[in-house]
Amino acid sequence: MADIFDVIVVGGGVVGCAVVWEMTSRGYRCLLLEKNENLISEASSGNSGMLHTGFDAPADSLELQCITYTFPRMFDVLQGFGLVYDKIGATMVAWTQEQASKLPLIAQRSKTAGISPTRELSVSELYSREPRLSRHAQGALWIPEETVVDPWLTAISFAHDARRKGAVIETDALVQNICKTDDQRVDVMTSRGQFTGNVVINCGGLYGDIVDKLAGLQHFSIAPKKGQYAIYPKKVKHLINSSILPIPTEKGKGEIIFKTVYGNVIIGPTFEESASRRRPESDSNTIQRLMRYGDSCVRGLGECPIVNTYTGLRPATETKDYWINSYPESCWITIGGIRSTGLSGSLGIADKVRNLIVNQHGLEPSRTKRTDLERIAIKFVPPSHAMLDDVTYTITHPITLSGIETRLDSQL
Numbered sequence: 001m002a003d004i005f006d007v008i009v010v011g012g013g014v015v016g017c018a019v020v021w022e023m024t025s026r027g028y029r030c031l032l033l034e035k036n037e038n039l040i041s042e043a044s045s046g047n048s049g050m051l052h053t054g055f056d057a058p059a060d061s062l063e064l065q066c067i068t069y070t071f072p073r074m075f076d077v078l079q080g081f082g083l084v085y086d087k088i089g090a091t092m093v094a095w096t097q098e099q100a101s102k103l104p105l106i107a108q109r110s111k112t113a114g115i116s117p118t119r120e121l122s123v124s125e126l127y128s129r130e131p132r133l134s135r136h137a138q139g140a141l142w143i144p145e146e147t148v149v150d151p152w153l154t155a156i157s158f159a160h161d162a163r164r165k166g167a168v169i170e171t172d173a174l175v176q177n178i179c180k181t182d183d184q185r186v187d188v189m190t191s192r193g194q195f196t197g198n199v200v201i202n203c204g205g206l207y208g209d210i211v212d213k214l215a216g217l218q219h220f221s222i223a224p225k226k227g228q229y230a231i232y233p234k235k236v237k238h239l240i241n242s243s244i245l246p247i248p249t250e251k252g253k254g255e256i257i258f259k260t261v262y263g264n265v266i267i268g269p270t271f272e273e274s275a276s277r278r279r280p281e282s283d284s285n286t287i288q289r290l291m292r293y294g295d296s297c298v299r300g301l302g303e304c305p306i307v308n309t310y311t312g313l314r315p316a317t318e319t320k321d322y323w324i325n326s327y328p329e330s331c332w333i334t335i336g337g338i339r340s341t342g343l344s345g346s347l348g349i350a351d352k353v354r355n356l357i358v359n360q361h362g363l364e365p366s367r368t369k370r371t372d373l374e375r376i377a378i379k380f381v382p383p384s385h386a387m388l389d390d391v392t393y394t395i396t397h398p399i400t401l402s403g404i405e406t407r408l409d410s411q412l
Contacts, residue, residue, distance in 0.1 A: 005031045005168075007172040007357070008188055008197035009174055010104020010211055010308055012036070013044035014342045015157035015335055015349055016203035021158035022350035023357070024070060024167040027365030031195055032159065032167060035174040038394040040155050043205045044342060045396040046227065048269065049151035049260055051085070055110040055118060055143055056248045057147040062322040063341060064113060066348030071116075071145070073347050080373025081157045084261050089244040090146035091121070091130055093137050093297070099247045106248075107141055108175035116145035132299050134238045146243055148261045151343055151379060152397035153386070157376055158346075160388045165370050170195075178214040186215075186331045201333045201353055206277045206315045208336040220323050220336050225314040227269025228282050230290045231304045231402060232319075234263040239298050250320075252340055256295055257301075262403030265301070267294045273297040274313055303334065310398040314339040324349065333357070344409050380404045 009020045012034030020032045036042070051074060054067035068129070078085050094100035107118045121140040127133065129142075163169055170192055177189040183198070188195045204211035211220045243258035251271045259265055267290045274280060287309050295302030317323060317337035325334050333356055335349060342349075357363050379387045382404060384395050395401055 003196065004185065005029050005195065005197040006199070006363060007031070008033065008186070008195060008200045009203055010188070010200060011203035011205055011208070012039040012159065012169070012171070013042055013203065013205045014040065014346050015152070015205070015338055016159070017155045017158035017162070017348035018350045019201055019335070019353050020167050021204055022347070022354055023283065024089045024162040024165045025369065025371045026354060027367040027369040028333070028357070028363075029366050030162065030167040031197065032162070032169045033173040033175060033190060033195070034169070034171045037172055038396050039159055039169070039171065042149065043313055043315050044155055044181075046310060047151050047340075047343060048229075048256065048266070049148055049399045050243070050258065050344070051147040051149050052341055053116050053143065053145045054113065054344070055115050056106065056253060057341070058320065059109065059113055062324060063320075063345060066345035066352065068113070068115065068339060069348030069351060070345050077347070077373065078149065078154070080375070081161070082375040082378070083153050083157060083240065085147055086261050087145065087147045088259060088308045090143040090243050090245050091126065092124070092141040092143060092245040092247065093133065094139045094247060095137060095171070097138050102247055103139055103141050116141050116143075122186040130241055130244070133244070134297055134299060135172050143223065147259065148243070149343070150261050150400055152395055152400040152405065153378070154343065156386075156393055160376060160391060161374070163391070164389070166367065175211060175214060180331060184331060197331075198363055199331050199333065199357060201335065203335050206313055207404045208315060208334070212334055212336070215330055215332050217327065217330065217332065217334065219325065219334070220317045222277070222315050222317060222336075224274040224277055225316045225339065226272040226274040226280060227312045227314060228272070228286050228290065229266050229268030229310050229312070229398075230287050230294070231308040231310070231398065232265040232301065232304055233307045235300060236265050237263040239300055239381075240265065244297060255290065255293060257298060260403065262399070264399070264402050266399075267291070269312060277313065279311055279313055282311055308398060308402065320350070324352055326360045328360050331361070358366055
């Protein structure tokens, strides 16, 4: 029985890492399979590093439930692991009267959902808080709890702590076939061999529909959405005091001007259709447009050239909400459509999976529960690696890569 896992998680993005961490901590013997050479190599390597409160998530949505579960708990996790974060807050700016008319509704929706308080700002209050903003704003909403984190370190710490609690992590392990066995288990055939589990959890992200199809399930399809970012150097961080948000639309939060946890200023993401699931290159015309947008919103930003760009792909589906479904007859759980708030909803998603494992699959843990939070010793190794305790990982996120210099300085 030693070669049979309680749970097999397919996909090593932030959601897969959070799920394997939660299940391992609860005493389940877990295996994480990632098709790439490194963890956090797909959608989760191109996000904004923002821990959102859920102020604009649809009411009664699964997304909102997962975010509101995650937000207060994530700080205990970050502190327990010794990870950096900055509760910088966000200022949603209305640049027209039409946009300003939407602010009360957004504030009321946040209040109704029981999310951390927001407050409308007068124009004079806005400029006292953000004196470098362009002078044509018509109003603003203050969202004090919005937080920035290191998105790669947060995700990789989930996987690393799961590993030191006994989880097995296999990379370069492309899932090639799925077969349910006669004894109500699942054989997962991969490029690194065959593995058997009592329950498989599909956290395949951009390839989630393809992984589901291997199991004979096909309830959604992925239509990737491309996001592009422009990165400015740390020397312009004084130009903004909070994340500067536009009025959200049906497509999402829009293009944000924000500081990373390391002080770089970033503009993005865009929202564009993508014909490919592979990460595309940045488009120079789009990056130029982002720079013009930043210059029109923040005085002085246009005087400084950008230092880098990056892109990301959202694993969007036909619907905006998360897709979390359990199929006990197939020994299978699907997590899909986590298109832009995977980090912000990760702990809530993992908790829902745990409840499905217990209540619908009837699977009890085979090991002792270990929910302790132990600090992780982190050392950056230029140009692109980090040691967590004694394990070396390749850094795959531009935000973390841009912050290496700052962290190295702090270690001297």
